[in-house]
Amino acid sequence: MVRSVLLPLGLLLLVAGCSHGKSDLDETLGQKITRSTCPAVAIPAYTGDVSLFSPEQSRDARALDVTATITNLRTQCDETGSPVRANVTFDVVATRANPRGERDILLPYYWTVLQAGTKILSKQVSNVQVHFADGQLRGQGTAGAAATVDKAAASLPSSVSQRLNRKRKAGDADASIDPMSDPRIRRAVDQANFELLIGFQLTKDQLAYNVSH
Structure with missing residues (x-):
């Protein structure tokens, strides 16, 4: 099941900034900005890992049941038309404390599209299945x-x-002046920046655990 939800404020405050485009030097040693209309893809701070405990309420290291990490993001983006379409696949690698028996777990994850670093355009939640x-x-x-x-x-x-x-x-006269120091230029660049952020859909307790560890 995939459903649309709002990104919790706590996660908004923890979103790691992502650069969009790159800078090169032109033949006069000036800065040349080359950009892509594809969204930058990243994992927000503290949401790339999840820890499960047994019993669930415990935070004792001896009760740690499963730990999982999002890794190996792979992006394909088609910017030849409009809208620009980006598809990302990724792996979730998990470790469990008890190796006995086959086991499958479902871990909820989210992806959200941001504009200008803070404006949420969409958010969806789904599950990834991990097999032991x-x-x-x-x-x-x-x-x-x-x-x-x-x-x-x-x-x-x-x-x-x-x-x-x-x-x-x-x-x-303006050779030493960075165009990005102009608020109007910076605002235009910010508005044209889009990000696709992916992370585990954590509970408040899980997020607090990640922040403290």
Whole structure:
């Protein structure tokens, strides 16, 4: 089952920033900004791991039952049309305390699309299944997420792009001035930045445990 939900405020405060695009030096040694309309993909702080205890209420290390980590994010993005479509697959690697018997567990995870680092455009929740073979401490599962982004919204206005990439010579009056210091330029760049964030859908107790460890 996949359902739309709101991202808890606690997770918003913990979202790690992601850069979008890259910087190169042009032939005049000025900074040249090259961007992609594909959303940046990342795991927000403290949501890439989950720990299960038995009994569930315990936080004693001796009661630790399963630990799992999201890893190996793989992204495919088609930015040839509009909307831009990004698909991500990833692995969940888990370790259990007791190797006896086959076991399957379902771990809830979410993916959300953010604009300008804080504006939530969508959020969905699903489950990833992890299988443990009899006698094995380690199990693994694979899951995915997807996002669509309006290409026009993810593209910089031509005036902003020209301002960012204008070649500046040492003798120019504004040669040492970073265009990003202009609030209007920074705001336009921020608005054109989209992120696809993926993490475990944690309870408040699980999130607090991750923060403290």
